[in-house]
Amino acid sequence: MKNEHSWSERRAYTERRRNPDRRSQPDEVSGGYRYPPWQEQKIQFITRYVFLVLGVLFFNTVDGIAPANWPVSQLNIAFLVYFFLNTVFFLHARRNTVHPLRYHVAMWVDIGMTSICVLNDPYSIPPSLLVYIMVVLGNGMRYGMRLFAESLVGCFTAATLVLSARYLISGTAVPPGLIFMNLFGGIILVYSYILMGRIERTRHELELHSSLDTLTGLLNRRALQDVAHTMFQRLQRNQQKFVMLFADLDKFKAVNDELGHAAGDLVLKTFADIVRSSIRATDIAARFGGDEFVMLLEDTA
Known part of the structure; x- marks a missing residue:
């Protein structure tokens, strides 16, 4: 039993070293991702449909406009x-x-469709290049820095390849205005x-402070609800098991009545320290209210 207990302590210590802040921050920002609510994602989908309609109207209804390289039917x-x-x-x-995964796939579909439009834009300096900026900002500012970096590199690469293909096919020289437009766009991005x-670092710090219980340093009740909602969605998708523990401190009121609230606060802090040292870095602990605590243990029988 002693060896098993020592092994568990070493494992918990190693996991806490890898990810020391997991138990004290909401899961809304995790692994470089931001998980926006449905209303915010719906706005992005509506924007995609709007740009789709504009592209169809541009290539199909404007007099004198024809795709540069593909037939209109394709x-x-x-x-x-x-x-x-x-x-x-x-x-x-x-x-x-x-x-x-959907965030990534949808972003690359956006980049692909934008590249097709740029390839067929009839103007020598294609205004459709600006859509790359929309793709980068729309995905990066909505889903976090990880997608921001990926979309930035993806759009730069796609724009370079598509523009090279345009002028290799046509056999014309690259206009200086296009070079400067790309430089300005790149600098902006x-x-x-x-x-x-x-902004993300500042927002993260503000969310971290607003999500913590000031006395114990564990998640507060509001943050627990946010974390649990995201966690349950992820667990349902991956069909993982979890355990929820609910604990309160027996006779805690007597401590406050007999020894004062300062002693009661010390008891709560000490118990919170025990909880923190007893669970894994991937687990979640929160003060539910008063002397009540909740722990969520992922991948646990």
């Missing part, structure tokens, strides 16, 4: 495929708002990434 097939995929993502997001990083 371009319309691409629009139809994009509409289908976006609708699938939309329906999936209504049921599962927390799904990082990199600057936005730097600012977004600072």
